[in-house]
Amino acid sequence: QVQLQESGPGLVKPSQTLSLTCTVSGGSISSGDYYWSWIRQHPGKGLEWIGYIYYSGNTYYNPSLKSRVTISVDMSENRFSLNLTSVTAADTAVYYCASLVVITGNFEYWGQGTLVTVSS
Amino acid sequence: QSALTQPASVSGSPGQSITISCTGTSSDVGSYNLVSWYQQHPGKAPKVMIYEGSKRPSGVSNRFSGSKSGNTASLTISGLQAEDEADYYCCSYAGDITYVFGTGTKVTVL
Numbered sequence: 001q002v003q004l005q006e007s008g009p010g011l012v013k014p015s016q017t018l019s020l021t022c023t024v025s026g027g028s029i030s031s032g033d034y035y036w037s038w039i040r041q042h043p044g045k046g047l048e049w050i051g052y053i054y055y056s057g058n059t060y061y062n063p064s065l066k067s068r069v070t071i072s073v074d075m076s077e078n079r080f081s082l083n084l085t086s087v088t089a090a091d092t093a094v095y096y097c098a099s100l101v102v103i104t105g106n107f108e109y110w111g112q113g114t115l116v117t118v119s120s
Numbered sequence: 121q122s123a124l125t126q127p128a129s130v131s132g133s134p135g136q137s138i139t140i141s142c143t144g145t146s147s148d149v150g151s152y153n154l155v156s157w158y159q160q161h162p163g164k165a166p167k168v169m170i171y172e173g174s175k176r177p178s179g180v181s182n183r184f185s186g187s188k189s190g191n192t193a194s195l196t197i198s199g200l201q202a203e204d205e206a207d208y209y210c211c212s213y214a215g216d217i218t219y220v221f222g223t224g225t226k227v228t229v230l
Contacts, residue, residue: 106168
């Protein structure tokens with residue numbers, strides 16, 4: 001069974017870049033079965049799809065975040081990463097990585113989530 | 121790309137059935153059979169309960185069922201149990217390789 005684990009700083013200063021990594025175990029990130037995704041949840045709020053990457057390197061982003069988001073993949077380490085630039089307090093959220101099934105379009109496996117707080 | 125609309129809360133007594141609606145547009149829910157539903161308990165990651173509108177992943181109780189009519193998808197929980205108390209989110213493919221989530225519904229078991 002695929003397992004995902006987020007890692008990265010829990011505190012980021014305003015205007016800086018938020019960087020998170022998701023390590024995949026129990027499966028290969030190059031399998032082609034999944035889009036490797038990032039989703040966030042503001043405190044007490046709903047889920048927001050950020051974007052995803054295919055093992056080929058093709059990326060797809062939420063239009064509302066597209067100008068600030070970069071998702072990359074490191075197949076040698078079986079992990080993928082999120083960079084979100086110019087953060088503000090509005091980017092404070094729990095960030096989840098998840099595997100989006102290519103054929104059926106559902107988020108099958110999820111990481112436990114990591115809280116990132118933007119504050120000086 | 122606006123969030124899909126769900127009722128903020130739905131409640132029911134043990135053993136009853138409840139239905140959660142998820143209203144989108146002809147650009148998302150209405151155009152694709154790629155609606156999924158997620159259950160989220162407090163402090164936990166979401167868990168997929170329904171995919172492709174009405175299919176259940178292995179291990180999900182058959183008390184959970186999904187359907188769609190026009191621009192609205194629905195999740196029905198029958199034989200409501202205490203463990204079903206959680207937040208529920210719908211999600212739909214929205215074209216142009218993008219996805220959109222619903223606003224979320226808090227289910228309370230009375």
